[in-house]
Amino acid sequence: MSKTQPKTIKKSVNKTTRKTTKSAPIEMLSRNFSKSELSCNCGECEPIISDILVTRLQSLRDICGHSLSINSGYRCPKHNKAIGGAPNSMHTKGIAVDISTSGWGADKLHRFLSLAFSLGFNGIGIASNYFHIDVRSVAAMWKYNE
Numbered sequence: 719m720s721k722t723q724p725k726t727i728k729k730s731v732n733k734t735t736r737k738t739t740k741s742a743p744i745e746m747l748s749r750n751f752s753k754s755e756l757s758c759n760c761g762e763c764e765p766i767i768s769d770i771l772v773t774r775l776q777s778l779r780d781i782c783g784h785s786l787s788i789n790s791g792y793r794c795p796k797h798n799k800a801i802g803g804a805p806n807s808m809h810t811k812g813i814a815v816d817i818s819t820s821g822w823g824a825d826k827l828h829r830f831l832s833l834a835f836s837l838g839f840n841g842i843g844i845a846s847n848y849f850h851i852d853v854r855s856v857a858a859m860w861k862y863n864e
Contacts, residue, residue: 748776756791756815763794766812771853774837775815781833787818789848808841814852816845 745753757765779786793809808814834851843850845862
C-alpha cells in the first residue's frame, strides 16, 4: 500500500509567547487513517501495521460513509501486557483495531458488523462501547465480559 503525505504541515500557537510552531507532517497510511492513530499508545516502539488491515479498514470506512474512531491499534507486547491484553493478541501482530461505538444505534451497529465481516475482518469482538476487528485467517467471534 502506498503511503501518502498531506501537503499541509500542522501548526500550533504557543499561548504564552504567541509564536507559531510547526510540527512534523502527519504520515498517512491511507486517505483517512494516520500512522499515529494506529500506533501503540506507549509512544516508545516502532509500530507494525499490516497493509491488509489498513486497506480493509479504509474500505470499511468508505462504505460506512462516516469516520471511525480508533481506540487501539498496534500494541507492543510490553504495552499489551501492561493493559491486560490477551497474550497472543492480534493487536501485537499489527492486524487488529478497536473502534469506538459510543452513541451508535442498533441499525448502525448491525450494518457495521455485517460490512466488517463481508470485507474479510474475520476476528470480531463485541464490547458495550467498542468493536474489536482483525484480519486473522480463521473466523472467530466473541463477546467481552464487562
